[in-house]
Each structure stands twice: as C-alpha cells, then as structure tokens.
Amino acid sequence: MNKIFRKNAPWFMGFGMLGLTIANQTFSGVYTFFYVDKLGVTLLMFTVAKTVYMIWDAFNDPLYGILSDRTRSRIGRRKFWMLLSAPLFIFGFVFIFSPPSGFIASGNKTVLAWWLFFGLLIYETAAGMQWVNYETVYPEVYTGDRERSKGEMFKVMGEIAGVLISSTAGISLYYNLGATGMSLIIALVYAALITVCILTLSENPAHQQQPRIRFVKSFKETLSNKPFWAFNISNLLAQTVNATLAGLLLFYGKYCLKIDGDQVTVMMGVAFAPVIFLVSFWSYLINKLGAKKAWKLSFLVYAGCLTPLLFAKTFLTGVLAAFCAGFGMAGYLITPGVMRGRIIDEDIRKYGERREGVITSIASFIRQVSPIVSAVIVLAMGLLTGYKSGDEPGPYPDLTFRLLISAVPILLLIGAYLVSTQCKGYDEEIKEPI
Template sequence: MRAAIVGEERTVSSHAAPTAASDDGPGHASDGTAARTPPWRYAIGMFGTSIPINMVKGSVILYYVDILGLDVRAYGVVMTIYAIIDAIDNPILGYLSDRTRTRFGRRRPWLVVGAPLLAASMIALFSAPAGLDGVALVLWFAVFAILTEAFDSVLNANYGALLPELFPRERQRAVANGLRQGFQLVALVISLAVTPLLTTQVFGTEETTGGFATTAILYAAVACIVIVYMAVGVRENPRYAADRRPALLSGVAAIVRNPLFWKVGLVGACYGVAMALVLSGVQLYVRYSLGLPVADALFLQAVVILVAAGGLAVWTRIVARRGALWTWRVAYAILAVSFAGLFLATGLVPAMLAGALVGIGWSGMLATNDLIVARVLDADASTHGEHREGLFLSAFGFFGRLNGVITGLALTSLGVFFGYNSGDDPGQDPGLAFRMYLCVYPFVLTTIGAVASRLVSVPEPTADQALGGTAAAAVEKTGR
C-alpha cells in the first residue's frame, strides 16, 4: 500500500461528501451536508494554537532552569508525571469531544472554552512569584506546566479532528494543511524567534523574569482572539453528529489493536521529540555553545522558520506529484542529515547556514506528517463506521507527550554526563552539553525515524473515497 496522490480529489466517505451549494441554515446545505469552510478560516486557527505552546516549548527551560535555578532532575520528574497523567486524560478528552452534541457542533464549544483556559495557565506558568525556590518552585512549575499542556491537548485534539471532516478530499486537505502550517510558521517566528528579544531586551533582561510574564500576557490575548475567530467561522458536517456516539473502552481497544496507530505514532514521535529538543534548547545553545547573547537566537530561529515557510509551497507540489508517503520519507532523511551541520557550527553565520537545511527538512515534515495521520483516521472511519477523530487524535497525543518525557530525560542526562544541573550550576562545559542536546540527540532520533518510515505504509483510498463528492452521493441514493 502507498499514499494516495493528492492530485486525485477523493472524499473520506460518502457520509461526508460536500455536494450542495445552497444552505438550509448555518453550517448546513440543502442535502444535510456541511457548508464549505474557507481553508484560510480553518488554517488561521493554527496561528492561535501555536503561539502559546511554542513560547512554552522555547522558553520554559531558560525561565525555570537557567534563570530561576530549578534543578534539571526536578524538571525531568515533572515531565514524567505529566506523561502518566496525559496518557489517562487524553483519550477521555477525545472521547468526550466525539460524543458532544450541541447546535454549535462537536468541536467548536471545546475550542471556544479551551482557548482562555490555555491562555490563563500559560500566563501563570511564566508568572512565578518572586522568591519561590525549592519544593515551592517545583510545585508551581508542575501545576501550571501540566495545566498548560492539558488545555493544549484539548485544543489540538479538537482542532486537528476538524481537518479530515472539513476537507474530505485530499487535494482540499493538502491545501488547508499547507495553509495552516504556514500560519504555524508565522506564529513560530513570533513565539520563538521574537520571544528572546521581547523577554530579555524589550520587556526584561537576561537575568530577570518580568519580561516573560509580559510577553505571555501579550501572546495569550492574541491566541484567544484568533482561536475564537476561527472556531465561530468553521462549519462542521452535521452528518457526523448524526452518527452513533463512540464508546470509550471499545474505541480505545480498537485503536490500540490497529497496527497503523503504533507504526505511524512511533515513527512520528521520533520527529516530534527531535523538534521539541531543538525548540526547547536553541536559546541555551546560542548562549553556551555559540557564546552569544540569548537575543541572537532570533537570527538562527528566524532562518530556520523562514526557510521552512518558503519550502511549504514546494513540498506541497511534490506531494501532489509523488504522494504524501514518498515525500514524508524524503523529508525525514533531509531533516536527519541537517543536524550534523549544527553540531559543527562555531559561530552565528555557520549555525544559520546549517539551520537553513534544518528548515528544509522540517518544512517537508510539516507538509506531510498530518496527511499521513489523516489517512489513518480515514481508514478507521471507513472500517468501523464511526467518526471518532477526537479519540484517535488524543490517543496519538500520547506519542506527542513523549516529547516532555524525553526532553526531561535528555536534560537530566546533561547533568549526568556534563555536569549541567541549572544556570546556577552549569558544569565545566555547558557548550558541549547543549551541542549534544540540540544536535546529537535529534540526529539519532530522526535517523531512526527516517529508517523506520521506510517500513510504514498507509491505506489506499476505498472505492467510496475514490469517487468525487457528487458521484458518491449519487451512489448512496441509488444504491448502485
């Protein structure tokens, strides 16, 4: 089996075919299918969901470990505890979303409520009271880090579940995914590249925390506005809500018995964890490995993100010609090779050149990874006759939460091997420590992922999916 060519317009199933042009009401067409949602309106939501969580990923280690002095071992313990909690709550959150039935849709209420909760928890995370240390600092970090990640899970499970529903044809899906990844990269320019400048120079200094709180408030307000604007503008398919409500235990059992869940989840996790290490370590890589001010991370991050943004259109065209699976494998290999250059870089310019190659590989993964996951969701809906994308994506979120565990273990290993325990106790060679963290660990992970991706296949479209929307509807009505 291989990935379907994106150029062939196909639908998820005859139950989701958007065929009508006239509306009976908000979000409804004359035959009961969904009114079309403009791809840009859905895609802009990625801008809102990306800003807060990527500030967390990019700055939380600098804030807590390097400035406030939280021990890396405590950081690792908190991330491990959260992974256990997340393994339990994620499927439940997805299950509740799939079973939600309101006149506003299944996913939109969760998005509208989840946005301010994520914003509030992120602001608290970066507003630790002055003088906190020891157990009190660990507890503050643990509570608000876990809440922030949990509300992020709520948003992303519901937001991600809308992609196959709103855009059942793979050509439409590829366009919408390309647009949303573009919005994500714009958000990354702000939440990663610009953040060090705002936190350490505009609103604060490299040795104080006030700039982080101010920046978090600014980002939280923007994220809430964008997410709510997106949520009220999408039009969910009412036929999905008419399906029987998925059961929790049988649904989870069916997912964990699905070999594609494990194959795609584990291979994707190699990429996700690698990029989580890069995003969380780049500011300390610049400070210790390159010996430059933290604010200079702006230039390295900007190059990576801008190259990735520019590459999205190219990778999307490659997907249309060669298919998502083939393109995914090629992008994985390029990303793996790119980390060698970052390890060898000795100054900002060489690091920026190596970062450009990282951006090329990363761009290819952004253009394809969600398409591979969407194929798995399509196959599950076709096999079981239930639209349980929320539960399935929440289960996939388990692999995503490995990011926190492995990031914590990787950071803890710096204390074991290089003596880096915190900003107060950086050890003899923190520069080599963060070359290991930012370059060697991601290289090993993406190399494993690139090799393993050769062993992954995704289902070809079913007969219903191969039909255009109008044809599928005709077959359903005539029974032929």
C-alpha cells in the same frame, strides 16, 4: 471576497494555530523564569508542580478525544469543545501570571507554588481540550491529499509565525509590562485569533448521525492497528529530533561555533523563518507523490539536511547549516498531518465509525514521550563524553554537542524511515468525503 471569507478557509484555520502557538510558546518561555527566578519558588517545588502538570497533560488527551467523538451538538462536536474551553484557557493563562500581590509580599514560597500548581491544572485542562479538538477537526473538514496539504501548510505557517512572535514580542512584553500585563495582551491576541478560527469553522452535521462510539471497543481497535503504531513510532523518533534541536542550540552555539546568545537567536531565526515559505514546496510534493511517499521521504531529506550542522565551525557556516536544517524540518512538519488523514479515512472505511478524536489523541500522547527520549539521549551522551555541566564540561564539549545536534538526530531519522516502511497500506487516496 466570498472565497476569502468562506467557511473552513485554511488561512482562517491557520489563525487558530497562530493564536494557540503564541499563547503556548509564551507560556513555556516565561513561566519557569517568572516563578523560579523572579518569585523565588524553589526548584524542588516548581519541579513537583510541573511533573503533575506534565502527567495530566499526557493522560488527558485520550480522555478529551473520546469525549469529543461522543459529543452531539448543533454547532458540531469539535467546535463545541473549542468554544467551551476558550474562556477557561484565557482564565488559566492570566491566572498563572497574576498571583495576588499579597502572596508575593508575604514571601511565602509554598503559597506561590500552590498558586502555580492550580494555575497549571486549569491551563492544561483547557489547553488539552483546545489542542485535541483543533487537531481533530482538520481531517474532517478537509478531504483528500490536496485539500489537507493546503490546510496543513497554513497550519504550519501559523505555528512557525507563532514561535517567532512569542520568542520576540512575548519576551519583550514580559520585561516591559510585567507578567500580568504580558498575559492580558497575549490573552487578547489569542482570543481574537481563535474567535476568527471558530466562527469560520463548519463541521458536517452528517458526522453526528452515527451511534456514539464505545470507549473500550474504540481504543482496542485503534491500538490493535499495527500500521498505526508504525506511523506513530516514526513520528516519535522525528519529534525527538525536534525536541533535541530546540533544547541544544544554545549549547551548540557556545561549544561548537563559539558564538554568543544573540548570534544563536539569529541562527534560530534563519532556521525557522524560511519554514513558513518552504512548506508550500512540500505541499506541492504531497500532491505529486501522495501523502505516504512524501511523509517517508521527509525523514530522509530531514536527515540529509542536518548533515552540515556536523561540520559547521563559524557563525556564517552555522547560519547556512541552520537554513538547510529548516528545509528538512519543513517536510516533517507538514507531511504527518496529511498522512494521519489517510489513516483516519481508512479506519472509517474499515470499521464504519468516526473516531478522529481517539486516533488524534493517542498520536498526541505518543508524541509527548519525545522530550523524555531526548533527555535520556542527552544524559547518555554526557556520560559517554564526560560532559556534566557548564562548570564541568569535560574534555570534549565540542564533540558532545556536535554529535547531539547532528549525528544522533540523523540516526533517529534513519530509524524513523525504517519504521515507516512497516506502515503498510494507506497507498490509496480517498478524495470524496466519507
């Protein structure tokens, strides 16, 4: 029993990811529809508010990283910020989905757009603090490939479970209880899960005995690390694949498999649900091969597993291809976190400073470019094949989305592997705490 409820138990850390993912994915899946379709905020006003939100989202991560690294607190650096931001996270989440009834009744869309704008800033300010510190604490509390792969395994399980729950229960709550009712229940679920995670989290107090890192020096040394860039560019290319797959599955189902939305939902479930169990296999591979080899291998396996999507033509073959894609995705989801731990270990050994927050936040900033890269690729493919919209699909919509869902991602993953070969060093595992 004591082992189950011990400090830093990976399953309780997974609860944190589960809570964050349920809230974040429900938010992402509902707020656009709620404000644009339900409340009638114009697409222009919505886009302006969302653009500012995305810019703040991208640039606040490095700020939170350096603040976290420089914090000194009796309860721990990361735990301090997670506790501080949790109430604000809950407030921002409920705020966005609870505009005053008077504002709605007035029909003033500009007022509603301003409510959304301030809600997004509140929510993202807190969400950034939560995500950066949650991700940063992993390489601190878990040392060595074996511990970290186990921690990452439960984290990915929480993430996938959160995606599945939010895409079903979250949407159902919205339609049955309304936006405010949904937000209150999701906020309570998040609060319960993140509380368990925070209460069982215990940081090493020795990490706070070192002098505070300096802002400019810390970023300069991190950004001058060439293997660090190779690591992040590889992950950017692979994350672009994930963004492309998530955004185009409905198009793939419609034009390539000739199936409806419900069948696409089943296909998505088949792709994502097995990942919860498949990550344990990749955890085993990390322990056998080492973090670096497993990370590089995951790009090639992922590329190979996307090949069946190029040839699937029916619902059944699409489901089988989706399952295969899920196996490849599982490897990429778990290996980068363990590899990042090695990079952090080597950075500490080389410079004698603990800047896990800076390294994690810069990596997060680079990864957030992936939706932009994905959008550019989709636009370019549309120009090449003639696809403009559902009203003007052009002569080759099947080819357009078959290439975008399989051939292009395969090329991106091969590129990710080639870049990963430039990530020199990090072959030696540091098993003892630094």
